[in-house]
Amino acid sequence: MEPLQVIRTSQPKSKPNEGELGFGKYFSDHMFVADYTSERGWQNARIIPYGPISLEPSAMVLHYGQEVFEGMKAYRGMNGEINLFRPEKNIQRMNMSCDRLGIPQVDPEWMLEAICKLVEIDSDWIPQRVENSLYIRPFIIATEPCLGVRAAKEYQLLIITSPVGAYYSSGMAPVSIYVEDHYVRAVRGGTGAAKTSINYASSIKAQEEAKRQGYSQVLWLDGIEQRYIEEVGSMNVFFKVDGEVITPELNGSILPGVTRDSVIAMLKHWGIPVTERKVTVEELFEAHRQGKLEEAFGTGTAAVISPIGAMKWGEQSIQITEGHIGEVSGRLYDSITGIQQGKIDDPLHWRYLIG
Amino acid sequence: MEPLQVIRTSQPKSKPNEGELGFGKYFSDHMFVADYTSERGWQNARIIPYGPISLEPSAMVLHYGQEVFEGMKAYRGMNGEINLFRPEKNIQRMNMSCDRLGIPQVDPEWMLEAICKLVEIDSDWIPQRVENSLYIRPFIIATEPCLGVRAAKEYQLLIITSPVGAYYSSGMAPVSIYVEDHYVRAVRGGTGAAKTSINYASSIKAQEEAKRQGYSQVLWLDGIEQRYIEEVGSMNVFFKVDGEVITPELNGSILPGVTRDSVIAMLKHWGIPVTERKVTVEELFEAHRQGKLEEAFGTGTAAVISPIGAMKWGEQSIQITEGHIGEVSGRLYDSITGIQQGKIDDPLHWRYLIG
Structure with a gap:
């Protein structure tokens, strides 16, 4: 070269x-x-x-x-x-x-x-x-x-x-999300697992409609049955249910996020149970009814961790963590940004020093 | 203005x-x-x-x-x-x-x-x-x-x-197509009905693989069940089965082609039965077994009418019209290009004269 x-x-x-x-x-x-x-x-x-x-x-x-x-x-x-x-x-x-x-x-x-x-x-x-x-x-x-x-x-x-700047100009705050049951972001056999402009262009209309209804992000369901959770806005998504952290498994239509991968590795490093599997929106709302939906958060390079405080699905609206930052969400945010900023130890060798 | x-x-x-x-x-x-x-x-x-x-x-x-x-x-x-x-x-x-x-x-x-x-x-x-x-x-x-x-x-x-130039440099000739059962072009709730770059970017990989296998176009199935026929390459698609012309109905993931609309209108004008409905790939191959699949063709601005001479689906390959141009395909091509070129009457008032 x-x-x-x-x-x-x-x-x-x-x-x-x-x-x-x-x-x-x-x-x-x-x-x-x-x-x-x-x-x-x-x-x-x-x-x-x-x-x-x-x-x-x-x-x-x-x-x-x-x-x-x-x-x-x-x-x-x-x-x-x-x-x-x-x-x-x-x-x-x-x-x-x-x-x-x-x-x-x-x-x-x-x-x-x-x-x-x-x-x-x-x-x-x-x-x-x-x-x-x-x-x-x-x-x-x-x-x-x-x-x-x-x-x-x-x-x-x-x-x-x-x-x-910091993604949260006035400190990390939970966002409210809207479960999208009309527009579809991606489907298996499509381009959802690639980082390409074409996945974002197709999401803009849904995002605008969510904003009009007072929600800051869209929760994307799978393109086939529209039951399984895939991503939130342009982030991967995690839920803490009854002590276990769950995230949708990579299925060909979900972006394999670097922050997603880091969150999974960090949780394992801490000994907190974490599972990649299919998650339905029904399951989440049922867990909430049983008082077991403890935390929800998005992950991505821009925000690192974005706590989800409220979700709307059809006529049902739920509050999660009552407007607070969940314990695991906060700990992940502090640890990953701490490593990125060089403030704390880097147990999994993620920092790459330039020069 | x-x-x-x-x-x-x-x-x-x-x-x-x-x-x-x-x-x-x-x-x-x-x-x-x-x-x-x-x-x-x-x-x-x-x-x-x-x-x-x-x-x-x-x-x-x-x-x-x-x-x-x-x-x-x-x-x-x-x-x-x-x-x-x-x-x-x-x-x-x-x-x-x-x-x-x-x-x-x-x-x-x-x-x-x-x-x-x-x-x-x-x-x-x-x-x-x-x-x-x-x-x-x-x-x-x-x-x-x-x-x-x-x-x-x-x-x-x-x-x-x-x-x-003319789409067919050496005269109109039937193309062979490959039924795509891995990659997906579009799904309802997506952008398939819009004419946007993002539908084309996602198709390039499938198109290249079809070419490598000796086929000139991909036949796209629906994104959900992968049974229903949607488009062929970047064209709409029509089949003549037992005297009736059938085309996939516009379902939100199929492009509403201008040539598609013109073909339907022209067939109606001629009194040839034409139906917009769901069409499965099984149905087509079954019609072929019964000797009833009489013609197949794509429609689009570039080619106008593109006869389909052969189709491959999994392990099954079929020949249609034995390498000839079907009667309806040829008549549609001659009529629509004749109107466009000002050679014949314009019964449906499609020509728009400039200047």
Whole structure:
């Protein structure tokens, strides 16, 4: 592989106020770009000043949606060091997503090196506040200019980074969710297990309708029987029932989340029973009636742990943990963010030190 | 609505050889562009020289796939006149697709005017040969630079045109298809009835595997029971069984094709029995065993009518019409293309004359 070319910006941007970062609104000074052609493979890897890209109007991504992406974060540790969190898992998943979408895979080492180099060059964009971080968004788009429906022969891999604030601007708070029984996110044989734009586009309408009804997220059921719980919003989902933590098993239509995997491993490390299996929405509401639904939470890179305080399913509404943060939810949040931020020990070796 | 601004190219391109057009490889001299913001609505409508577009790397279409498109054609008639084919149906469907994807709709009259004006300006790009045409591709993309998962607040509508050859370069010929029983294109509650990139991205892998096995298209089954026939490749599908033409009923996961609608109307006009209902793949193979499966064909803007000559389902392979073009398939092809090309009468008033 040819060496990575670096062209630094001559006009660094001023940094946004750390108290007003939000999510994905500001972008750092540089981006990584590489090109793919079927003749030459991935090539022309470069870090260049962040800015608009030029696409042919017939670029296939704009017509047939061949795209995959990833989301991860760089954290500033207690002593100024820079940590990633299990980056190899994201890269591995990106290659799985590529396979499903007919997109050429990348060399994992090359990709990790690109991420590290980009973060190093823009290290002054990693926020200082411990609860903030630098969000990293690698994505691949089909750039070949052609309107035929087939796998493209030309692609671009980009990596952009964005300083982001704490997901909960005023502290972690439980969200209310709405069990979606009309719209479907994914079905086995579809693309639900891949991280690709196409799963998100299909969810926007349902999400908007949930918001209109006063709920902040949608709970997705399976596409076949619409009974089995799959995900919540764009997160994986866990329930604590009668002392046991349960999460829907990976069935081909659920995203294999890195935070999901980490939560399962951490619970096992602690000796808390955790099971991956099918979970019906009926079962949950029945557990609630029996007073056994102790906690519910979503997991994802953006929020890490997002406690669920209320759920609506048809005409039934239930409250969980009475507006408080559940004990396991809180402990997981503190431990995983503590590891990410370098504040506590890292028993499962998840931190990846840059530089 | 403000008037349409026109900036003509000062460097017209040379036209490709009409014998080597293919599909969607060459693009004419101009394109239509309009911008949308949530404050100002659709605005800044302009026809400008065809060329690359500039997108922020964080443009939401590249991450969450909010996109819709249409496909239609302009034909040069016998006396040099220019015809569209039922353009109001495409515009109506585009607005339905917008609704499903959370994208702002367009004013149908404004859109039709934009298409007509663009085709007029590039009228010398409409091929001379009667079997060729100018393919018109309107599409809307979410351009807002933001990584939050929600409906974008900024969009761009583009219309590009491409001179295309006859779908069958050496005359209409039956294709062989493969009944897909692993991958799923769409499911009710999903986006299958919308014309959006995301339905195509999910199909590429299945299409590639069918090609590897020597089949040119995939026959899609429903996402729930994987028994009911939905579409073939990126076309709607029809079967003639024992004198009756049958097509899968629109169920929310099947694209409501303009050619599909035209085929149904034309069959009714001719007095040939046609039924929209659920069709299982078992039923078809059973009809074949009884010698009653008389014809099968796909319908779409690109091919108009695409006869199906062979089908494989698991271990079973069948031949239909013994390599010939079925009588109804051929008559439909001749009639619909005849109307499009202005060669014959237009009993159902489908031609739309430009200028």
